[in-house]
Amino acid sequence: MIELEGLTKRFGEKVAVDELTFTVRPGIVTGFLGPNGAGKSTTMRMMLGLDHPTAGEVRIDGEHYDRLKDPLTAIGALLDAKAMHGGRSAYNHLLCLAQSNGIPAPRVDEVLDTVGLTAVAGKKAKGFSLGMGQRLGIAGALLGDPRILMFDEPVNGLDPEGIHWIRHLMKSLAAQGRTVFVSSHLMSEMALTADHLVVIGQGRLLADTSMADFIRENSRSYVRLRTPQRERLLDVLHANGVTVVETAGGVLEVDGHPSERLGELASEHRIVLHELSPQQASLEEAFMQLTAASVEYHAHTGPADGLSGGPVADPGPPRPGWGESWQPRDGKGV
Known part of the structure; x- marks a missing residue:
């Protein structure tokens, strides 16, 4: 289990992480989401003791990371697939990790x-491709057979087979009772993998909830209906207190009523339905709805997608060093 309490990180006047408090529990895959610059990477680095918090704390199974006797057996992490000595073989890279953590070589x-x-x-x-580097990084995270696993963008560079493999690996690890915490920008993949979501924006906690509740609470759900007896169906629905939105192509949309009830009403009045389908927003749509006010960098489209010389992006005033892919270490730069 990973516990964050009031976790805060400042780089000069910039507040990268702002009083985050949440718990990552075992037995489920917890997804970690946020726009670029939201503070995800900084948060994960503080979890591993790579950055020191300005305030608050992180506990790994009740202990601070720097007090863990054999850290790789407690928590395994993939934060950067390139964080390895390129001159070593894959075997020797892992062997060095194993020997420094008292892990038997056969592992x-x-x-x-x-x-x-x-x-x-x-x-x-x-000489490894990005996907092979990702696999080697995952191997390093698994090396100590840890109770807790953290992955930052684990599917980067993986082919479809590799993506399918890592998805099922994470689910399998969670099913064994382990704590699995994964950050990704691929919403479609997160929707297939995560059971629970933690969402941050501008360093602040925006959501800490189940996948199903997150989508339901941050999007519109409705039932879509089509029928050749449109006027008759409208009369029946209105008579039963059902509010209907009429859209193009004769499609009717109903909020706040289950599809089962609408189908029963149509059947009771012998109305033929060509379509009766519940509509639910995707994770991506729900995420964009929740985080719209927290996005720091907005792209803009112009004539010919900006190729005519118009602006293509509005990053705001220059803020060197505050992107998610690069962070100064305790304000000293690199």
């Missing part, structure tokens, strides 16, 4: 097999 072969890199175990990491 290296096990995780290489798990991530599908056995055939290239002797090759230097600098």
Whole structure:
């Protein structure tokens, strides 16, 4: 379990993380979402003791990270697939991690097999593709057979088979009772993987809820109906207190009433329905609805998508160093 309490990080006058309090629980996959610059990477670095909080604290199974005796057996993480010595082979990279954490050497072969890199175990990491680097990073996270796993953009560079594999790996780890915390910008993949969501914007907590509740609370759900007896259906619905929105193509939309009840009303009055379909927003639509006011960088389209010389983006005043992909370390830069 990961517990954050009042976690805050400032870089000079910039508040990157603002009093975050939430708990990542075992047995489920928890997704970590937020627009670019929301503070996700900084939050995950503080969880691992790579950045020190200005205020608040993080506990890993009740302990601060720097007090863990064998950290890789408690929490495994993939934050940057390129964080490895390119001159070492995949095997030797993992062996160094194993030896420094008291992990038996045979475990290296096990995780290489798990991530599908056995055939290239002797090759230097600098020759790996992005997807192979991701697999090696995941192998490092799994090396200590930890109770907690953290992944930042784990599907970057993976082919469809690899994406399918990591999705099921995370679900399998959660089903074993482990804590799985994953950050990703791929909403379609997150919708298939996560059971619970933590959403932040401008460093502040926006949501801490189940996937189903998040979508329901941040989007419109309605029932779509089509019928050749449109006027008759309208009369029946109005007589039963059902408010209807009439849209193009003769389609009717109804909010606040289950599709079962609407179908029963049509059947009772012998009205033929060509369509009766509940409509639910996607995770992406719900996310954009919730975070609209928290987006720091807005792109704009102009004539010919900005190719005519018009503006293509409005990043606001220059703020070097505050993107999600690069963060100064305790205000000292790199």
